[in-house]
Amino acid sequence: MSAAIGMANTPEPPYYAVIFTSQRTEGDRGYEAVAARMVELAAKQPGFLGVESVRGADGLGITVSYWRDEAAIAAWKSEAEHRQAQAAGRATWYAGFRMRVAKVERAYGEG
Amino acid sequence: MSAAIGMANTPEPPYYAVIFTSQRTEGDRGYEAVAARMVELAAKQPGFLGVESVRGADGLGITVSYWRDEAAIAAWKSEAEHRQAQAAGRATWYAGFRMRVAKVERAYGEG
Numbered sequence: 155m156s157a158a159i160g161m162a163n164t165p166e167p168p169y170y171a172v173i174f175t176s177q178r179t180e181g182d183r184g185y186e187a188v189a190a191r192m193v194e195l196a197a198k199q200p201g202f203l204g205v206e207s208v209r210g211a212d213g214l215g216i217t218v219s220y221w222r223d224e225a226a227i228a229a230w231k232s233e234a235e236h237r238q239a240q241a242a243g244r245a246t247w248y249a250g251f252r253m254r255v256a257k258v259e260r261a262y263g264e265g
Numbered sequence: 266m267s268a269a270i271g272m273a274n275t276p277e278p279p280y281y282a283v284i285f286t287s288q289r290t291e292g293d294r295g296y297e298a299v300a301a302r303m304v305e306l307a308a309k310q311p312g313f314l315g316v317e318s319v320r321g322a323d324g325l326g327i328t329v330s331y332w333r334d335e336a337a338i339a340a341w342k343s344e345a346e347h348r349q350a351q352a353a354g355r356a357t358w359y360a361g362f363r364m365r366v367a368k369v370e371r372a373y374g375e376g
Contacts, residue, residue: 176272250376252272
């Protein structure tokens, strides 16, 4: 599966979305390399369905990852390298964040 | 309620998220003014809980709006001025989009 970022082509609902909204601190401090690695790693996890990610010039970012079920989300959350990244995020990269786990009930799109 | 864009301070789940991912066409073509107006208008709708919105330099954008229930989402979808904007979006502003309606089951955050 490609780790390219764009609009995700997910299967028919139901499935799960993890909505991660964050405000970056100033400066890279190793962030970009780890963020790219996390997308690459997430795409290899069982139950991964896709990811969409955008960060604006003001440092606000939204990443939505899509998963088959809650078990897949739990496994990804506890993945060792991802746990290290989560800790660095809290300590260094994010001035604040919101994490929401949601069950996608319906979806449509074009293009 | 403020229509300022940032991280939304939503109530305890459950509530609903509308995840709208889109790829902008080239040029403004009236988009920015209408987008700002839609945020202002959405914030006045019954059951609106907040909105988070980011667009990157490549034209990919994610807007997540939060709602008390499905009835609030349906009412907003059918609001007259919003319907005009949806039509303009499909015809002019978006090369493609994904719309997903999801029930937020759990959430946490910092900052």
